[in-house]
Amino acid sequence: MGDPAPPAWMAAAARKWLEDAGAIAEDGAGAGDGRRAFNALPLFGVRVSLAERGRAVCSLRVPAHLTDADGSWHAGAIAAAVDDVCAAAIMSVEGIIKVSVHYDISYFAPAKHHEEVEMDGRVVDRKGRMTAVTTEVRKKESGELVAIGRQWMTTSRPKGYQGSKHCSNMLGLIFQGEKLDSDHKWLNPMIAATERRFLSEGLPNGVVRKRPRPNQIKHTQHTHMDDAAAEAEALRLRLAAVARKWLEDPRADSAGNITHAASQKGHALNSLVLAGARISLSEHGRVVCSFQVPPPLTDSDGTWHAGALAAAVDNMCSAVVFTVVGAPTATVHYGLSYFSPVACNDEVQLDGRVVGRKGKLTAAVVRVRKMGSGELVAIGRQWMTPAWPTKSNKSRSNL
Structure with a gap:
């Protein structure tokens, strides 16, 4: 037998969480206290088509204020939107918003201003308090892959976490490329x-070259x-x-x-x-x-x-x-x-x-x-x- 179905209120809460962010962005509300103001920016105009059983699917058109100098969807805006969709997918099955521990995203193609994109987030694994989730971002019309995000999220970051020292010692192994040398x-x-x-500059024509x-x-x-x-x-x-x-x-x-x-x-x-x-x-x-x-x-x-x-x-x-x-x-x-x-x-x-x-x-x-x-x-x-x-x-x- 599979896992029991999560309560219906979890799916409703995940859907409302995403829809509220898009609504805040469009009507400008919530700016007074600053709460969730950043959430509203990358999810501007979001339309939620599914939020249930560990999956969240939504779409939006890339607005002008989220583009870079080339008119493409800003990489940071994509990362922020994917982070929110990952959180909503987890919320639909666990009923809480978790925090990120590790985030990995690969970019494949740019999405231009006003192009419609779809984000599909799915919970793929759980380990204790940790939940793994992935989100695929595709162009709605062609299905072309724009990005894939992968996250491990948890209920809270433990106090006194010592992982930073280990990670700092591993920095030299992160990239296997050539070392920077000025x-x-x-x-x-x-x-x-x-x-x-x-x-390679030579002497002008007509000038006799002497042996220096x-x-x-x-x-x-x-x-x-x-x-x-x-x-x-x-x-x-x-x-x-x-x-x-x-x-x-x-x-x-x-x-x-x-x-x-x-x-x-x-x-x-x-x-x-x-x-x-x-x-x-x-x-x-x-x-x-x-x-x-x-x-x-x-x-x-x-x-x-x-x-x-x-x-x-x-x-x-x-x-x-x-x-x-x-x-x-x-x-x-x-x-x-x-x-x-x-x-x-x-x-x-x-x-x-x-x-x-x-x-x-x-x-x-x-x-x-x-x-x-x-x-x-x-x-x-x-x-x-x-x-x-x-x-x-x-x-x-x-x-």
Whole structure:
């Protein structure tokens, strides 16, 4: 015999929980006390078609305020929406909202503004207080897979959890790619191209080439290398400055300018998840910032919403990868482990670093800690690529 059917009120509660979030987003209610304000953002206009027996299915049209600079559904918004659907699927069979312990999401194709998508969340396993749930995101019309999210969720995070120390010691094994080395020219094709241009410059036509003396060769090589190094350093500084500017104002484009076109694009999510962030360091391969968790980013328990944290980490990964790649990026795979909750108005620090590269893929890690105690809140890991394949570059892609 199978498990007994859960009480009907659990399915009704899960459906109402999702529908209420979409309704709050559309009518703007609930903004006064800040409760569930972030839930409302990624679930704007959601329509629930099923919520029962460990499954939740809903759909929505991607709104403008949840798109990125390319007009695609923001990776952080997808992560936050999937987090909510996972929670609703569990609620339909257990009757409670659980918190995330580990979250893993893979991205397969972008969804554009106004495209309709369907999210199908299912409970797949239980281990004690832990529940495993997966959510598939597909385009409603074509059925094309957009993303798959996988979560382990629990009733509460145990106090004094020591998993953070173990996880920190394992960070070196997370990515098996090449280690970041600022001396390697493959870190930025623009830098390598600059050096090749300097070292390959020849004499103009009509000039008689004389055999240089050994000391002249040495002096010329040093001059070219010094010039190339200076230009490479200038490029690194410029990319770091653009990353800083973008975190401070998401309307900034890849050149660091705030144009009229850029200001018209949807930046509601980016502007909210790191509102008031103070960037203390922005350099080649590393970005550090801190901010106070505001009421709109909290959940019903008054702690930092897991989806809001995921979106903030996604933004940090984008910024730190830009300091190395020098181009807008798309998330391919995202893993996030949660260790301790953060109360409203607590201050946190996010420390993002590029840790490796494999071909066109770049790996980044972001550690989130409480400012006062240094307690580990979460660790995010991402693989990112310069852009989603298009008709013009798809055949040349090595991914």
